[in-house]
Amino acid sequence: MEEVIKNKKIEIGTSNDAPWSTVTAEGKAEGIVPDIIRGFLDYMNVDAEIRSTAMPFGSIIPSIQSGRIQIVGDAMYKTAERQEQIDFTDILFYNPEALVVKKGNPQNIKSLEDLGGKAAGTYEGTTWIDTLNNIKGADGSKVKVNVYPTIQDVMADVESGRLAAALVDSSVSSYAISQNPNLNLELVPEYSPDKTAVANGLGIAKGDPEFITLFNQYYAQALSSGEVKAIFEKWGLTPADYWINK
Template identity: 30%
Template sequence: MAHGEWTRRDFFRRSAIAGAVTLGGSTLLSACQSTGSGGVDALQAAKDAKTIKIGIANEAPYGFADASGNTTGEAPEVARAVFRALGIDNVQASVVPFDQLIPALSARQFDVVAAGMNITKQRCGAAAFSIPDYSALTALLVPKGNPQGIFKLEDVAAKKVKVAVLSAAVEKGYLTGAGVAEDQIQTLDTQDNMLRSVTDGRVYCAALTDISLKWLAQKNPDAAVEVTPGFDPVANGSPVLSAGGFVFRTDDNSLRQAFDTELQKLHDNGEWVKIATPFGFGQGNLPKPDVTTEKLCAA
């Protein structure tokens, strides 16, 4: 996602929530609470307390608070299943702005980022990622009927239409890499503002993951928009590998390794698809065997 920023590619953004909400019966805490001092094994501490803290960014469908104030989404629900398998039943979620997730993790405000964060080389320099949790295609939100015939980023460049992206999201880099001029790109702070910009005609289209845009269109059935077929962005003539994962501090190896073991089991036994399907994911979003964290961190 973003050049020089932690934020992700990708998804429904990015406002801190005041107060507390619940995650499967547990409390969503403000981001000021710490997981403790360095030198403590995070996995053992969580097992002893039967509690762990995660960070989310309030981006649907990755991790967000629903209308009842409960925290849900693909990443928190997958994390809950993993931690249950590890004997950790209580998951407490803190909401911070997307671009502050890794800094807050490093400051020990929580132990895991569960926000559908894209695995990128720059982020890998500051934190440790799980195995890829999911892969996603990029898509465009366009007016109903797509009168300009915009289906990929290169079309945006060729036809010189205006396009919206989320603040600090990877899509801006994808667009400039496809030859889209900076003055064609509008950076917005929420998905709702992206939708309004398209429906009001301030931009022709908006770029995000196909999962996010399909969710946005589904939640706004009266909006005169549609989502293009998903595609892989191209950089230097090759498709860009895009996959997201969970994020850990670099010194929390035992926690990350235990998490990876249980996450892989969910991928292999079909439970991941069951958990993720309500949030717009499917079998096709399982990462291919050759999509690895090592490759993504090196790209």
């Protein structure tokens, strides 16, 4: 925290996935996570610029560890493996995955098991790579797993028909489809993910317990005051309670 106050800037990394976190053409950080960080800076009465760097999702933790960025400015699950690499705040929100298919669902995908023997994809650095690799169809066939640098690349190959489906971030995919009616994609309504495994926290480099404590204090009061709910609603994630509460 002392470094942020001294330098009057905070460096975050994002995979450029609206509505969580994006970088505008002018270099401005926008989205739910940057707005939460701005709220924290206001709470601390710290005048600091948020600088955001776009990168593949799989590069965010290494960039924290190398010091290139200071905060995970994106949605990231608090898994046990990741907590060995970086520190996390308390839970900010829950962000379950979605099963995305071409509009009309031409291959009749209703569940993960339906992907057995078919090509499906996700993007680098996500826990869904393991999920897809562990799936077996009713006949025992495995998924032909394709891993891409970005969620946008995955969605493009579903739309083109190269993939039967994508296992990706539910909020990002639903937001993209709602904002771009011409996208030839839809979410599989029959797929119901387990929210207990998808808790997200704000990640930072290890060794700054003061930041974690102060941020947790801010976020608790921001939840209580309705500030967090207002941020989610501003960015189109409604009802906000779906993502904020387990």
